[in-house]
Amino acid sequence: MKGFGIYKSKKYLQRVLISIMLSMVIVLIALTLVNTYVLEQSVRRNQEQSNLKVLSQIQYNLSYMNEIISHLSNYVNKDNQIAAMLFDQKLPKMDWIRGYNRLQSYMDSSSFLHSIAVYNHTQNEIYATSTPFLLDGGITKAKIRSWLFDPNEPHSTSRLIPVSLEREDGQIDVFAYLVTNSLKPFSRSESAIILYIKSDWVFNSLKKMDAVSSQEGGEIYIADQDGQLFSSDLTQASAGASEKEQIKQLVEKDKRAYSKTSGFVVGSIDKQKHLISYMDDGVRNWTIIYVQSYDKLMKDVRETRIKSIVIAVVFLLIAIGISIWLSYKLYTPIERMLRRIRLQLPDKRGSGQAQPAYEGDEFHLMSDNYMRLSHKLQEISSEQIVNKYYLRKFLTDSSLFTHHDMLELIQKHGLDISVSDEIVVCVLKIDNYEMFDRNTTGTSKKMYSFAIVNIAHEIMSRSYPCEAVEVRGDHVVLIVSRGAEDEKLSFGQVVPLISEIQQTIEHYYNLSLSCGVSDPFQQFPYISTAYNQAQQLCMYKIIVGNKAIITSDQVQPNLTSKQSVIPDIIERRLTEALKKGQMSEAGSELEKAFTMLAKFQYDDMLRALSNLAWAMKNAAAEIANNRLIKLDVDLEYATRMIEEKESLEEMYITLLSLCAKICEGQRPASMERNDMILETIKELIEQKYADINLSQQSIASTVKLTSAYIGKLFKDSTGVSITEYMNDVRLRHAQQLLENDDYTVIDIMEKCGYANPSYFFRLFKGKFGSTPKEYRMKKSIS
Incomplete structure (x- = not known):
């Protein structure tokens, strides 16, 4: 209960935990639902495609059966022995027997035939091969006559027509196939052969394909052109009239809505969901309908859904555990902050007052504490601004105040300056300030100044009453005093403490400081004088170098x-x-x-x-x-x-x-003159190297000196002759042209001041180890 009470008091933790848990629950539930929906749609699409293939095969089988029956009907219609039964006005008994035997032979040769009937319109007589027809006293014959001569329903020829020959429950037991000498619908004025096909033979392939194509045991129906449904299950009337009517309405509604000959529809039949697939058979005006229980089809989906829910619940429990751990992990910094804040909150228990109950979450507590501290900080900041103002005023214009006035101001504003004994002023300056000022941003300068002021004040105040203030942004001033109540305390520790300040600043901020320490004084109006003295002493780091601590004793010889x-x-x-x-x-x-x-x-x-x-x-x-x-x-x-x-x-x-x-x-003038001559010769060679007539003599003529003199001067100064230097310049330019341009070797030779190819090739090979053409080839390959 105690743990629950602690948890209950942490309102922000509750929100974080509930938010994370709800997010995970929503994500997991949504993921499970989406997965099962996608799976269901995928299974349904696959089943629809499978059903479409089954219906296409059924349509093909029906067409093939119709073709077999059509061939058989042609043989029967053209048989001479049967022709007598069709057309003779008076049929002799022997012809009747021969015809009957012929029909029986067709029956024996075709297993799919139920019976064969022959209608002779001249005699208005029907002959048939089935046993009921011969032995039931004319009942079957009356059924055939009633169906055949039904004036409300003319029968098409060469088409399978579902009929009920022997059954009384409305289910079909045979398919009738009429054959006449014309393609028009049957009429009483013409003879006809009626082949009765076993319905089992027609539906047999349908039932087999149903068993192979699906494990769900769907049911196949055939709807004729009048919309009447016939089932493939002849052993029982599995679908009542209401069920058939519902199936028919669902199929016709889908056909009208989408104007298509095949499709799929999911609907309710007797309050149970079914998937109905259908396809029109254009030859016989039939519609093949395949009905499957939707619940059976989606059995695997339901099992998968249950498994997904179980997995989701397991992961949900794991997610709850992770949520609790993560919430506490995220809450830990807030809890640490709250502990610190509570230490700063005013405690009223000592005064006998009960701690008031706090309303709101942890952030409200932090916000209120922040506002309280902010108001307090503003008060402190305002007080500090006033204090810094008077400190700077004392340093620059202390002569404008009397000792008594300054004493009152020190006491009024609580400045940490002794009012009864000596005071010294220390000026801390950043070494190489010009470079520091160029390379440091304004924000960084403020940060450094703030750090120096606080570090200097903290270190110095350990031993002396002290105030620190920044002046003009380039130096910090310490006003250090000692109280008269401590007679043993002297200013002997000021220099070691300043040295500690220098080391601390250099260690943390990599800044070097120099310091000037004024002489002690007692009267407050002399603060400005001491400040100016400390500034002047700080300037004498020009003698002692950076990181110096300078007192008047150290530079006394300079001062006097x-x-x-x-x-x-x-x-x-x-x-x-x-x-x-x-x-x-x-x-x-x-x-x-x-x-x-x-x-x-x-x-x-x-x-x-x-x-x-x-x-x-x-x-x-x-x-x-x-x-x-x-x-x-x-x-x-x-x-x-x-x-x-x-x-x-x-x-x-x-x-x-x-x-x-x-x-x-x-250097001597003669050396200057010789250097000038040498530079002139080199410059002439660089400018006129392409001139074929450039030589030592032409150069000597240009500089107004003898050829021997400039030759000796150049050789003594550079170690090579003018001709060798000239060839070196020309060959370097030839090398550049071979590498970077498409000139021929002869063109390059001429551009570099050579007239003799063999001489040029010899010089080039001597310098680079290969002929110009080989050199260009090697460079192009590399």
Whole structure:
């Protein structure tokens, strides 16, 4: 009962469980119903197709029987001995006996004959072979005469006509087949032969096909042109008049509705469902009807349906188990959340008040708790906004407040700042902030700032009363104080705690921080002064590098330094060494300059660095103006470097690299001239390689120098002669043309400046190991 009570209290779990269970139940039931419906339709279609084949075969058998009887009737009609019985006005007894014997011989030779009757219209007499006809005192003869001369029903010739010759119950026992000398319906004015066919012989094939084609034991009927139904079961009148009438109405209704000669209809016969198949026999104007019990046909379907229901019930039980497990699995996170929420809900039991019953499901509880917390958070957020405002105001404009005013504001807003003892201000700045600002989105910046503020406040507040606030988005300020009640507490732990803050931020966010720590002060109006001091101290990371914690004691020499410029002699020696290409002297002077810079105050340091960079830039520009070859140095970077680099060490390395580039370009003038001559020769060869007349002499004439001089200069500088270099250029172009164009080898030779094929082939094979034609063939195959 306790478990049920717990379950009953979990309203959302109930909804989830009921929803999943109902979904599974509906799906399983729908699946079962659809499967059984599809199966029933499939069985019915298969049965209809099977019945159609059976009816087609029956129609064929009836046609074949009619053909056999037609052939026999022709033999009988043309028999001379029987002709006397048909047409003689007075039949002698011997002719009667001979005719009777002849009819009997036909009877003996044809097992399907019941009897044969002959009507002689001149004598108005009927002769027959059956025993009842001869011995019953004229009763059978009267039946034949009554049927034959029925004025309301003229009989067609050469057609099987169902008749009841000996039975009194209305069921047929023979089929009559009239044969006359004309094709018109029979009349009393002409003689006729009547062949009586055993109904068993006609229906025998129907019953056999019924037994073979179906296990359900259907019944076959033949409906004549008047709509009268005759059954294949002659032993009993299995279908009463009402049943036959219902069958006939169902078939005629379906025929009229769809205007077809064969089809299927499902209907009720004596309150039982049946499948009725029918097909018209166009030769005899009959309709063959096959009636089957629908319940028997669908016996397998019912069994399958029961099995499906049993399987569905089994799977339903499994689904219920899975539903319960899945519901609790889905409900577990909600239950955990509810436990946490209940811990935060106000408990009124201690006050003697009963906990009120809660209405609604778990989400209503969460929603109400969320709204309660949201209102509380808005109150806290509003209070925090006010607190952050006053903290920023203290940092920037504390001189506008008196000590007493600030004391009241601190107490009023509950700021965690001691009102009775010393205070220090710490400024935390992100190193390489320019790169951080370029590569970080606005949302990420807010997240980082929020993290730094909270982590810094949490770590520092473990030992000191502390407030943390973000200022201008690029740094965080900590206002750290110590209470007078704890005399042993000093600011000695501030630096280790800041180091812990740096390590934590770097570990979780991969950000490097530098920090400036102001001197302690007691009067609140000095907060702005301490904040500016901490900012200035943070700037001195240019000397100590990133991740520095800087106090005024560490940079005291810089703060008291009187020197503000680099001596002119150092700048002069540096520029002279650059102009002369003396890298070691330039590096020595640059090192002296940076050694002095490290002792300057921050502002003087930046100014001196800027002057030094401009001096180097001017020297490089002067060198570039006086050289024949362009100096490959980015002169503007020397002045931009101060904005991009954050430490003296980085700036020193950058300027030293710039000195190296400038000095590397200071080669002797003769070397510049020779390089220019060599570049000119190479450029001429690249431009005029296709000229057959291009040679060392023509090149010498172009550059206004002797052939021997340029030949020796080129050989000494490159290690190959001008002719060898020229052939190398020409052969490379020939190689490209062979690979990429469809020119002939002779055309390529001429385009590359060769006039002698054998000379060209020899050079090409010497360089590539094959003739031009072989080379092209190999490349096309590969």
